[in-house]
Amino acid sequence: MQENLSHCNSELISRYYDGELGQAERSRVESHILVCPSCNKILEDLKGISDQYGVHLTHQSVGIDTQETEKHVLDRLRREKAPWWAKAKDTFLSKKILFSATATAGVALLLIAVLQAPVPDSPSAIVTSVSGDVSSIIILEAPETRQTILWFNERPEGQGL
Amino acid sequence: MKIYRITLLCVIIVSILITQADEAWSGATINLNVKTILASQKPGRDDPNLERFTSGVKDVFGYSSYKLLSKDNLKLNQENSGRISLPGNRSMKITSKGISGDRVTLQVEMFKNNKQIFQTVVRLLNDSEVTVGGPKHEDGNLLINIFASF
Numbered sequence A: 001m002q003e004n005l006s007h008c009n010s011e012l013i014s015r016y017y018d019g020e021l022g023q024a025e026r027s028r029v030e031s032h033i034l035v036c037p038s039c040n041k042i043l044e045d046l047k048g049i050s051d052q053y054g055v056h057l058t059h060q061s062v063g064i065d066t067q068e069t070e071k072h073v074l075d076r077l078r079r080e081k082a083p084w085w086a087k088a089k090d091t092f093l094s095k096k097i098l099f100s101a102t103a104t105a106g107v108a109l110l111l112i113a114v115l116q117a118p119v120p121d122s123p124s125a126i127v128t129s130v131s132g133d134v135s136s137i138i139i140l141e142a143p144e145t146r147q148t149i150l151w152f153n154e155r156p157e158g159q160g161l
Numbered sequence B: 001m002k003i004y005r006i007t008l009l010c011v012i013i014v015s016i017l018i019t020q021a022d023e024a025w026s027g028a029t030i031n032l033n034v035k036t037i038l039a040s041q042k043p044g045r046d047d048p049n050l051e052r053f054t055s056g057v058k059d060v061f062g063y064s065s066y067k068l069l070s071k072d073n074l075k076l077n078q079e080n081s082g083r084i085s086l087p088g089n090r091s092m093k094i095t096s097k098g099i100s101g102d103r104v105t106l107q108v109e110m111f112k113n114n115k116q117i118f119q120t121v122v123r124l125l126n127d128s129e130v131t132v133g134g135p136k137h138e139d140g141n142l143l144i145n146i147f148a149s150f
Helices: A010-015 A023-035 A036-061 A066-081 A085-092 A096-116 B002-025 B050-056
Strands: A125-132 A134-141 A148-154 B031-041 B065-076 B081-086 B089-100 B103-112 B115-125 B130-138 B139-148
Touching: A010 A023, A010 A036, A023 A036, A066 A085, A096 B002, A125 A134, A125 A148, A125 B103, A125 B130, A134 B115, A148 B115, B031 B050, B031 B081, B031 B089, B031 B103, B050 B065, B050 B130, B065 B081, B065 B089, B065 B115, B089 B139, B103 B130, B115 B130, B115 B139
Parallel strands: A148 B130
Antiparallel strands: A125 B115, A134 A148, B031 B065, B031 B139, B081 B089, B089 B103, B103 B115, B130 B139
């Protein structure tokens, strides 16, 4: 027959709750709790705290991507051991850098294309002034190439203005 | 969100650099390729060196043949002039007046016996050409094709 506990021991109850006691000790604590309201209260409090903690922990861990965290930790460990050239390679080939570089290169190419593209539907040359000792001047534009042509007829020799 | 901020920053910096570079290129040298061409009614084959030119102007002029008489290259900086000799005691002076936007401003003057007979100011697109024509020579007319790149 198991002997009951002679006095209250909160540490022993805590160990009981955590399942750390042997068969004999566990029986003693159980018998004591049945007759001791104070120790019963301690056990109930321990259960309450444990339940609350469990609920909170579950709530907090819902959003954690454990696989990503594991990968991050392993990557970091690998990088710490790797030589400098491997670290540099990892840095420049990382998704973040590649994303930024690709986006920037895309915008750069677009800007260059826009800035360098010839303006359609505009003549090759805009004539801002024309004059001379000539009898006539005609400004033409080649229909296909949009090339501007200035045609003038020279005044016959000896016929000034 | 950090990656998007970095990307946005890179895009802004590159955009500014490209825009500034485009303006900076505006101060670059202007390369002029000047072809002196004799257009005439004389039957003959077109000069193979003028294929691009003739394909553009054949519908405009009624000439039978186009012959390349000379080809000159001028490199001009801002406010620089270059001069080329033309047949019939003529010459052409081309002066760069600077680049504005996507066009270079050129003053083109033609002289005969050292006297200016014609002048024009044209604003020419990059990698494009303007042709000045009309002076009589031999049995046809001279066409001076100016191609500019900068």
